[in-house]
Structures are given as structure tokens and as C-alpha cells.
Amino acid sequence: MKIILKQDIKKVGKIGDVVEVSDGFARNFLIPQGKAISYTKGNFKQLEYLKKKEIDKKEKELNEAKDLAEKLKNVSLEIKVKAGEKAKLFGSVTSKDISEILSSEYNIELDRKKIDLKEPLKKLGVYDIPVNLHKNVISQIKINLIPDSESDAKIKEE
Template structure:
């Protein structure tokens, strides 16, 4: 009997795969537990339609990330901080502070975990940080640290 997996099954495969299994295994184990449905013509067409919709959604997400990446690449962010003697900062500029400036000044809401600061920013000047927008799309953000 052919079945379509609704969830990942260890011995058979991943969600959405069409598998050939014995009738007893399908009727007594997979279907009652909601792990699979019978692969009728209607169910197969439904699966194909869902896969196309998922692919379209992923393409839209990636395109939105690319657009945002272009917007971020052209930005110059200015972060004003308190400075002590010799231009040293009190503490350092973190990804949280950068995310707050982006939201406040540019109305761009980014999760602080997506902003990667490679080494701590402890002085005045220009720095570059990486922003992960999508698992395939990253952007470089230019930050200028100035005294208040």
C-alpha cells in the first residue's frame, strides 16, 4: 500500500514522502497514529499543491530578505555613547544597542540575535557588523560610534 507521510518516521522517511509499505503496517500503525494517510489520487494532488505553496512562501521570504539586505547595505548607523578619557567607551556597544538604534531611528525591527558583532566595540570610529537576515542572505551594516 502506498502512503504519504504526515510526519517524519524513522524507518521510512521525512514528512511529505510517498512510501510503499505493507497493508498491515499502514492500517494498524501509521494511519491510526496520524503518521500517514493513504496515497489516493486526491491526497497526492493535495501534497503537490502544498509543496508548491511552501516553495512560493520560501521564495517570498528570501526575496524579502534580499530587499532588506539592499536597504541595510546602504545605511550608515550612528550610535552615540558616553566616552571617558582618550576616547574609551564605558563598557562596549552591543548588538542589543544596535538593534535599538535601528528600531528607533530607522523603524527597522531586527532581532538582536541576528546582528553579529565579531569583536567588542570599545572605541570611537567606524565598524562593520554582519546581519543574518535569512539562512542564505547576510548583509554588512556600517556603524559609526560617536561621543554624546
């Protein structure tokens, strides 16, 4: 039976391929699971249309990622945090915190999973944090963790 694959399937083919498989494999597994559709001229034309649409979508995502990378080049975050002795923070700054600050201060919506923070920031200082916007587009955010004036006053009193 000829089918058109809707997903990559090991040892069978890649998405969009027209392949010949056994009738039972197609009827009992691939088609009911939504991994393939039977081959007809109409389905093939529909698949070509979907491929073009997918290419346009990927191109649009890449362009949006490049635009966002341009915006992020000019971003330098100054985050006031409570710190104790030896510049150690009370708590930490996570990718979620960075994402929320970008959203509130710069109106840049960025998923926290795209911020490549190996571990939470726990000391004062300047950090260059990579941001994976797309598999081909990587940008950086400069983050400066500065002590909050209240925590400075408490340290001086002691």
C-alpha cells in the first residue's frame, strides 16, 4: 500500500515521503496513529501545500528570532538584589526572573526556557547570559546584579 508519511518514522522514511508499506502496517498502525495518510493525488497535493506552508512558517520564525536578537543586543539589565557578605545573594536570580523583568521593563516576551542559564545567579556582578532564540540564532543579555540599598544599610549597621 502506498502512503504519505506525516511524521519521521525510523526505517520507513521522513515526513512527506511517499513509501510502499505492507497493508497491515498501514491500516493497523500508521494511519490510525495519525503518522501517515493513504496516497491519493488529492492527498499528495494537500501535502505539497502543507510543506510550503511549513517552510513559510519556519522562515517567519527565523526572521522573528533575528529581530528579537537585534533588540536583545541593546538590552542591559540592572537588577537590584539583596546581598550579604562577600557579595552573596539572599536567594538567587533565575531564568524566570530574567524573563519577567524583560517583559515588564522592555516589553520583550521571551520564554524562560530560551535563556541558557546553567545555574541560578547567586553572586553580585556582571554576567553575559546566552539566549537561544532559534537553532540558528543565539543572542546575549548583559545582566548586572547590584546590591539593594536596604541590604547595604543593614550590613553597615552590623
